[in-house]
Amino acid sequence: MDRSGGAVMAWNVFRFCTALRGLGSIMILLVLCIVGLTYYAVVIANYGPTLFNGGLDSFTAFTVLVLFHALLAMLLWSYFSVVLTDPGGVPPNWKPDIDDERGDADPLLESAYIGSVVASNQLNVLGDAANQGVRYCRKCNRFKPPRCHHCSVCGRCILKMDHHCVWVVNCVGALNYKYFLLFLFYAFLETTLVTLSLLSYFIMFFTDGEIPGTPATLATSFVTFVLNLAFALSIMGFLIMHILLVVANTTTIEAYEKKTTPKWHFDIGRKKNFEQVFGINRRYWFIPAYSEEDLRQMPALQGFEYPTKPDTEALQQL
Template sequence: MTPGGGGPMKDCEYSQISTHSSSPMESPHKKKKIAARRKWEVFPGRNKFFCNGRIMMARQTGVFYLTLVLILVTSGLFFAFDCPYLAVKITPAIPVVGGILFFFVMGTLLRTSFSDPGVLPRATPDEAADLERQIDIANGTSSGGYRPPPRTREVIINGQTVKLKYCFTCKIFRPPRASHCSLCDNCVERFDHHCPWVGNCVGKRNYRFFYMFILSLSFLTVFIFAFVITHVILRSQQTGFLNALKDSPASVLEAVVCFFSVWSIVGLSGFHTYLISSNQTTNEDIKGSWSNKRGKENYNPYSYGNIITNCCAALCGPISPSLIDRRGFIQPDTPQPAAPTNGITMYGATQSQSNMCDQDQCIQSTKFVLQAAATPLLQSEPSLTSEELPLPGKTTLGTPCATLSLGQPTPPSSMPNLTSETVLTDMIPLKEEHDGHQFLTPEEAPSPPGMLSTGSPITHSHTLHVLSLASQDSLHEDSVRGLVKLSSV
């Protein structure tokens, strides 16, 4: 109820005032919210992402699907046609062990294929420019010739000199043991190789899962092949070899697939077991980068000198976090507020924002100088005594002045015909609009260049002499020219 006993108070609706900078013609309520994008959506490498960036694979995944089909079909036929007979004739533990191996193989395969192998993030434009500047400084920019400067750095690791190569795609110096994958177009930390069978690179973050995959797949292949042959032999003892093949044609298909694949899988497992025991990568072994003997010059600086320690370092160490943060949000650029123009083109509007801010501060300071310096020129009384001198923070005018409009200074080029009225109208702020500011007195204001000529009889003293009309106009014109020069600095 209102205090006067009237009707109920009407509900007032308040609209929230937008504090963000917007154009005068744009309403804050009509702005559309831009959905934040994740980093995997703009990832520069040649990769495919699924499940909102949780799954990361190479772009060529055809061979990976072939791997899945071979494992699923072979294992499915084994569990469907061989395991029932073997569980009755031999032991029920056969399908149990086969199931454990199958799930372990599938788990390590998917973990290897769907994870980040250790991709190194590319340099930002600022980081790339800074690195290029460091390279130019290190190699010298005065050296003539057409050959580009060397793009290598050297570091010492366990007494061995290791060269760090520059990646022209990622704009970084690759860490030790890192290499650029041409298929995925990424620099991978501790790069081993690109494996099309798993559809991904094999690097620092998924190498242990790759090794467990091929090792468990070797056991599964040998396990299926051995018990398929056992199944055929047991049936052939009862009904003959040909009848056994006719009764279980799936066993024949399984035996053929396992026979041709077991050699490559077992051989690959043995090769990577050797690499783990010596703490090398496939890339380093193919290039012959290191030797296993400590006495040689190119001995492996990453080896611990013990097989067990090397295996523990490769398989049991902590997994480093992903460096690309593929599910993180892209941070939008912080918008910088534009300087108000009020319909007037500012001098130096094409400069950067910081220069504009410095110019605004300079213009504001010049306005205060104009306020103080122009005060004696506006006097209508013949003289000003020491008792009537204006104090700091106050302006004393002899006669009431017309209302002055506040504006912004423009350069001399934009005002070819300057008059004292227009300059004072645009330059001098009102007292009411700048209440609380400390203005300079005529004694404190410095004389700009060109304002007073040498030997002028007018000096700052406690008593100002009467100015003639002609000298006042001349002084007025000179002071305006000098102060406009100050305002355009």
């Protein structure tokens, strides 16, 4: 076997992003600048003044402005929830439960077993969920819960890590994955609304007739239309991809790694897979928050324990 090839495969692609640690608030400022430009083009330059024209123009402007502000509020709420919410880390003293069929494990035997696991590097990345070994991170020198991965950008292990997102300057993991999906959802709706509302102004740019407004206003509307159209198309593809991941109860990292796994035991049905991300309480599905009942009754939302297919099938037979 070619050792150099194996080394290339084992190299962590996220090291490419290590330099992005210094961006920090710059990316957040960039997002806010795009939002500000869009707000100026839609509200101040175009539909705000039209609101007082009367008739159908006023009704259209009122509808656009109400939808725009409602979606913008949800977008910003979801966005800053992703930015400010810790995706989930492994506690310093966390260790896996050693299940002994003969009863409670002796502490000395348990320590010896854990030490042998670390020494022999018996590290399962995905493994068979029904026979999953102890997972250990060489970089953090800690044990890893199921579905946990190390992020080279954050420099720590993240619970149910999906990816490190440059736009939110944070990892997307167990505790903020729902917020990230809602951010994509509301960003897609908002950019689509802006694209449709500025379409007529974009067309005016190519007409020979007299164009209302100043050249600066028209240029701003043109740039805003192009930006939002590009974002709407890109976010749509990204959103579809993550919907498929949620339905299959997998993450971006796991979707790549499980290609070598014959059976994915975490897929417990579309409905239950969805609930593991969004919770059971439907009133909280479209807001970046969880009900206390969901947090109390669903361990999967905490990022340490996940039901598997054999477990659910056994419960159904009882």
